[in-house]
Amino acid sequence: MKKSWFNAWLLLAILFLAACSEEDSDEGDSAEGEGTSDAVVEIDYWQYAFDSKVNLMDELIAEFEEANPDIKVNQTNFPYEQYNEKVAAQVPAGNGPNVINLFYGWVPLYVDSGYLQPLPQDEFPHEEIEEEFFPMVEATKLDDEYWTIPTAVRTLALFYNKDLFEEAGLDPEQPPTNWDELVDYSKQLTKRDANDRLEQAGMAWEPSQQGHHWFRDALIYQAGGEGLSEDRQTIKWDDSPAGFEAFQYWLDFPLTHKVAERNFYTDDVTAFMTGHAAMNIDGSFRLGTLQNDAPDLNYGIAPLPSKNEEATQSSFWTNGITATTEGAELEASVKFLKFLTSDEVMERWLEEIGELPAKQKVAQQDKYLQDERYGAFIEQLPNAQAHFFIDETRERDLVIRAVDRVLLEGVDPKEAYDELVEDTQALFDEYWGNR
Amino acid sequence: MNQPSQLSDKAIKNAIPEKKKRPKLTMKQSKYLFVYICLLLPIIFYLGIRIIPTLYTFNIGFREWNILSPEKPFVGLENYATLFNDEVFRKSLVNTAIFIVIGVIGQVVIGLFIALLLQRINRFVGFFRVIYFIPYVTSIVAVSWVFRWLFMNNGFMNEMLVTIGIPPQLFLNSPNQAIFVIIGTMIWQALGFQMVIFLAGLENIPSTFYEAADVDGASPFQKLKMITIPLLNPTIVFSVVIGSINFIQVSFTQVVNMSVDSAGGPLHSTLTIVVYIYQLAFRQYSMGLASAATVVLFLFILALTIFQMKVLTKKFDY
Numbered sequence: 001m002k003k004s005w006f007n008a009w010l011l012l013a014i015l016f017l018a019a020c021s022e023e024d025s026d027e028g029d030s031a032e033g034e035g036t037s038d039a040v041v042e043i044d045y046w047q048y049a050f051d052s053k054v055n056l057m058d059e060l061i062a063e064f065e066e067a068n069p070d071i072k073v074n075q076t077n078f079p080y081e082q083y084n085e086k087v088a089a090q091v092p093a094g095n096g097p098n099v100i101n102l103f104y105g106w107v108p109l110y111v112d113s114g115y116l117q118p119l120p121q122d123e124f125p126h127e128e129i130e131e132e133f134f135p136m137v138e139a140t141k142l143d144d145e146y147w148t149i150p151t152a153v154r155t156l157a158l159f160y161n162k163d164l165f166e167e168a169g170l171d172p173e174q175p176p177t178n179w180d181e182l183v184d185y186s187k188q189l190t191k192r193d194a195n196d197r198l199e200q201a202g203m204a205w206e207p208s209q210q211g212h213h214w215f216r217d218a219l220i221y222q223a224g225g226e227g228l229s230e231d232r233q234t235i236k237w238d239d240s241p242a243g244f245e246a247f248q249y250w251l252d253f254p255l256t257h258k259v260a261e262r263n264f265y266t267d268d269v270t271a272f273m274t275g276h277a278a279m280n281i282d283g284s285f286r287l288g289t290l291q292n293d294a295p296d297l298n299y300g301i302a303p304l305p306s307k308n309e310e311a312t313q314s315s316f317w318t319n320g321i322t323a324t325t326e327g328a329e330l331e332a333s334v335k336f337l338k339f340l341t342s343d344e345v346m347e348r349w350l351e352e353i354g355e356l357p358a359k360q361k362v363a364q365q366d367k368y369l370q371d372e373r374y375g376a377f378i379e380q381l382p383n384a385q386a387h388f389f390i391d392e393t394r395e396r397d398l399v400i401r402a403v404d405r406v407l408l409e410g411v412d413p414k415e416a417y418d419e420l421v422e423d424t425q426a427l428f429d430e431y432w433g434n435r
Numbered sequence: 436m437n438q439p440s441q442l443s444d445k446a447i448k449n450a451i452p453e454k455k456k457r458p459k460l461t462m463k464q465s466k467y468l469f470v471y472i473c474l475l476l477p478i479i480f481y482l483g484i485r486i487i488p489t490l491y492t493f494n495i496g497f498r499e500w501n502i503l504s505p506e507k508p509f510v511g512l513e514n515y516a517t518l519f520n521d522e523v524f525r526k527s528l529v530n531t532a533i534f535i536v537i538g539v540i541g542q543v544v545i546g547l548f549i550a551l552l553l554q555r556i557n558r559f560v561g562f563f564r565v566i567y568f569i570p571y572v573t574s575i576v577a578v579s580w581v582f583r584w585l586f587m588n589n590g591f592m593n594e595m596l597v598t599i600g601i602p603p604q605l606f607l608n609s610p611n612q613a614i615f616v617i618i619g620t621m622i623w624q625a626l627g628f629q630m631v632i633f634l635a636g637l638e639n640i641p642s643t644f645y646e647a648a649d650v651d652g653a654s655p656f657q658k659l660k661m662i663t664i665p666l667l668n669p670t671i672v673f674s675v676v677i678g679s680i681n682f683i684q685v686s687f688t689q690v691v692n693m694s695v696d697s698a699g700g701p702l703h704s705t706l707t708i709v710v711y712i713y714q715l716a717f718r719q720y721s722m723g724l725a726s727a728a729t730v731v732l733f734l735f736i737l738a739l740t741i742f743q744m745k746v747l748t749k750k751f752d753y
Contacts, residue, residue, distance in 0.1 A: 081717065088502045109720065113503035195597050197589065208696040261588055263608055263695045276589075393718040397698070404702045408610055 041332045042072045043325075046087070047101035047317075049077040052288070056352050064339050071332045084109075091115055091322065098325040098333045099340075102148060104318050105389040107140040111147050112435065116320045118145035123334050132359050136314050136386035148320035151340050152355030154284045155314045155384050156210055156218060157376045158182075158305060162298045164189055164200070164278040175302035179222070179249060182279075182305040186259035189278035198261050204268035204277035205253045205260030210313075211268075212399040214281045214304075217313030217385040219246035224308045232388045233432050235425045238418075247417045251406060255413075262407065273297060283315075284377045287354045301376045314384035316358065350374065356381060390431040398423050489733075495726035502720045514727035524728065526703045527711040528735075534618060534686050534707060535739070539678040541622045543671065546629025551663075553630065554637050564630070571627030575685065579692035582620045583607065607695055610704035617693050617705055621685065629674055636670030637663070672747045679739055683709065683732070708732050 045061070047053060054077055061073045076097065078086045084106065090096045102110060110116050129137065129146055140148045162172035168188050176182040186202030193199045205211060220227060225242030228235060237243030253260040264271050269286065271277035273294040281304065290297060304312050319340055321333050339345065346357035350368065356378055357363040363378050371378075389395060402420040405411040460468070496514055498507040518524045553563055570578065585591045586606040593603040607613045644662050653661070664671075687709040691697055698714060699706025708728065716725035 084502055084720065085717070109501065109503055113501070114505065115503060195603070197593075197597070197603060199589070208700075264588060266583055266587055391719055393714065397696075400696055400700065401702060404610075404700070408605075408608070408701055 040070055040072050041328045042074060043098040043329055043332045043336060044074045044076060044096070045099045045101070045336070046076050046078070046097035048080045048083050050080075052353050056348065060340070060345060060348075064336060068332075068335060071335065073336060087115070091324070094324070096322055096324065098329055099319055099321055099336055101317055101319050104139050104148070104150070104316050104386060105392045107148055107318065107320070108142060108388075108390075110320070111142050115323055116147045117323045117325070118147055119149060119321065119337075120330075120334060123338065124149060132361065134314075134358060134360055134363070134381050134384065136316070136384050137318075137358060139386040139388055140318055148318040149337065149341050150316040150318035150358045151346055152349045152353070153314050153316040153358050153381070153384070154355055155312045155377045155380050156214060156281055156283050156304060157312065157380065158279060158302045159272060159282050159286070159290075160279045160300050160302065161272070161275060161277075162300050164275065168278070172300065175300060176305045177302075178305050179307045183252070183257055183259075186253065186279065187257060190259040198258075198264060199276075201261060201264050201271060201277040202257075202259035202279065203253050204264065204271045204280040205262065206268035207262070207400050207403045208396065209268050210281055210283060211250075212396050213313040213315075213387075215246060215250045215399065216395075217387050218304050218311045219250055221311035221383075221385055222246070222304075222307045222309050223249070227385065228388055233428060235421055235428060238421050243421070244414065244417050247402075247420075248413055251403065251413055254407060262403075272299075284354055284356060284374070287373055301373060303376050303380050310380065310383045312380040312384050314381070314386050316355075316386070390427050394427055395424060398427075492726045492729050495722055496730045497727075498723050500722040502716075502722050507723075510723065514723045515731075517724060518727055518731065523703055523706065524708075524711060527699070527706045527708045528731075530614060530699075530704070530706055531683065531686070531708045531735075533614060534621075535679050535682050537615075538618045538621055538682045539675055541618070542625050542629055542678050543674050545622065546626055546674070547633050547667075547671075549626060549630050550633035550637060551659075553634065564634075567630050568627035570624045573624070575624070575688045576692055578620065578624055579689055582616070583693050586616055607693060608701060610702045613694065613701060614705045617686075617689055620693065621682065621689055625678065625681065629678070632670060632674055633667070636667045640666045668747070672743065675747060676740060676743050679743065680736065683707075683736060686710070687713065708735070 045057070047057065054075070057075055061075060065072060087096065087100070087110075096115075100116075107116070124146060126146065129149065133149075134153065136153065137146075137150060140146065158175060160172075160175050165172040165175075170185060170188060176185045182203075189200065189202035190198070191200035207215075216227065220237060220243055223242035223246045225240050225246065226236040254262060260277075265274060265276045268277065268280050269282070269289065272280040272282070273290065275297070290299070303310070319337055321330070321337065325333050341358070343357075343359065343362050346359060346362045349355055350357055354374075356374065357368075360382070363381055368378050369375050387395075398420055402416040405416040405419070406413050495507070497509060497511060499510050499514075500507040549567060553560060553567075556563070587593075588603070588605075588608070590606075592606065597603055605612060606616050640663065644666075645658060648658050648662060686707045690699055690705050690707055690710050694700050694705045698718075699710045709732070712725050712728045712732065715721050715728060
């Protein structure tokens with residue numbers, strides 16, 4: 001009987017000790033790695049779980065390790081939704097990554113929280129970055145430092161259904177190139193039934209998907225306007241009539257021309273994929289979806305139709321080094337980051353994942369510019385804008401609200417637009433006020 | 436050996452630090468100890484995943500934290516003040532109330548109605564039970580998307596309306612209609628559960644009461660009002676409480692999948708408090724605000740449950 005009593009406590013004690021010793025041994029390992037210079041340096045790389053990216057990264061890591069036998073890279077993945085939570089839980093505990101893949105819109109949050117260190121200038125000189133990379137990488141330049149560097153970027157372009165073009169008597173090799181043509185084409189591509197209900201939309205129109213990006217980073221610039229002031233504190237949509245002109249033009253698709261409806265066939269991608277919408281504004285990241293889910297869709301891709309200027313929206317995932325990385329690990333991390341931003345990796349990233357090379361020289365090769373899938377996206381890269389988001393969700397919601405106020409509540413577009421500018425500015429004021 | 440055989444908790448606790456003495460326990464004592472240890476493990480688990488995080492949430496509600504920042508400065512009641520000045524939050528409270536009131540009443544009334552009908556029939560009972568129960572075991576996401584397609588602009592519902600000469604409706608795109616479409620879907624899905632609960636409750640009402648009422652010449656409505664409803668009271672209270680809590684929790688998946696922007700739209704007309712908490716926490720990374728909103732939700736559920744227990748529970752003796 002004494003035995004069972006004793007055993008129970010022994011069991012508890014063992015459990016307790018086991019839980020503690022696990023942490024101990026972790027610390028021991030990492031200290032060892034830093035101390036002995038001959039030993040293999042281990043670094044951790046984190047990115048979100050996206051199958052094709054994870055697989056390619058596994059291959060790349062194997063190649064990198066072969067070329068650098070003294071470095072070992074561990075890849076860890078988390079679902080997109082939990083990514084920031086995991087970072088917040090692991091980094092302060094000392095178990096975080098050395099090299100981390102982040103959405104560019106999150107970088108200010110990470111920099112403000114002290115999780116990143118600036119890229120070492122001797123390895124990544126500013127002049128070199130600014131000369132080699134497309135200008136949108138400056139979106140993550142804060143306090144005069146580059147904190148991250150991307151392998152690949154994405155842009156928006158016009159997707160159009162060639163079969164529906166032919167059906168409407170339009171030349172499938174001549175997509176619309178300017179604002180007026182886009183409206184004109186959408187009208188010709190729109191079909192309504194006997195009850196005047198939309199049967200086929202000329203234009204898939206969805207502010208909650210890429211629509212708000214199209215308005216913010218493409219239409220306003222195309223009309224000759226600007227997004228943000230140099231210091232990123234002031235919204236400049238209202239500095240010229242271009243901002244409202246863009247808003248009105250964008251809103252006119254469902255409002256005046258009636259060539260589109262919100263949530264037509266639930267969303268723009270579904271409507272376009274099922275042939276119920278003839279055109280859509282979407283990103284290069286959609287190519288994979290279309291290939292898998294609608295392999296028979298006969299579609300073409302063209303640069304965004306423009307007005308006074310050419311412009312498109314871009315976004316990217318980018319790589320930074322965490323603040324706690326130092327010594328041999330820092331050296332290895334820099335080496336790994338150099339490898340990730342090398343020309344060869346960028347080419348493979350495009351071929352296997354479909355994201356566009358972030359370096360001008362790599363992207364603008366003839367073989368890519370002529371490509372019928374990627375050509376239009378790459379052609380637009382020099383004119384691409386990446387908005388500096390304070391809070392992507394809230395900025396998106398404000399645009400959606402402005403649209404809904406006009407379409408559902410019958411509010412005057414000018415009034416809804418003024419409210420949008422004011423509320424967006426208020427978000428920026430709040431952010432800079434707290435900084 | 437010489438200790439009294441009825442060993443209390445206290446005695447066990449006292450015995451622990453005195454390890455060196457190794458008090459010899461009787462068989463009964465060690466048996467008790469084993470039982471207490473076994474009981475203790477689930478409590479530790481419960482403490483770890485429920486109680487401590489809950490208390491932690493209360494704490495974060497008084498702090499400002501963007502999930503990544505290492506410091507969490509104390510801001511007092513500022514989060515609560517911000518929330519109650521936030522019209523979106525107030526809208527989400529109102530919406531949650533609409534979800535519960537209409538959803539729970541609809542679910543209980545229709546569920547009881549179906550149970551009463553099913554109790555009447557003798558043939559195909561199993562068949563009908565299955566038909567009504569299937570939605571309950573279907574995935575919420577699948578149901579949400581099927582209804583989304585049924586109610587879209589070019590969907591089946593509008594097709595029907597146009598055929599009978601009624602102009603097509605916006606349904607999920609309309610700030611006035613969307614919430615009711617979602618509530619309707621949720622009621623439809625929960626009917627099976629309510630039906631089973633009520634059928635079980637009806638089985639427990641002795642048939643002698645009805646026979647006596649028949650002898651007295653009571654009408655079917657009188658029987659329902661005087662016998663069925665009062666005797667079903669405990670079942671109804673159970674249904675209402677479970678239904679309310681379910682509506683608060685489940686409204687998350689339904690709203691996220693059925694609202695047009697997947698975030699309680701259009702114009703926040705379908706936004707519930709749980710969806711808003713998720714957005715505050717994992718889209719805007721305002722953990723302080725999200726925790727404060729969670730505390731408000733906690734108080735809301737607490738008050739609602741106490742209210743339902745007090746008001747709805749009545750004793751009937753026959």
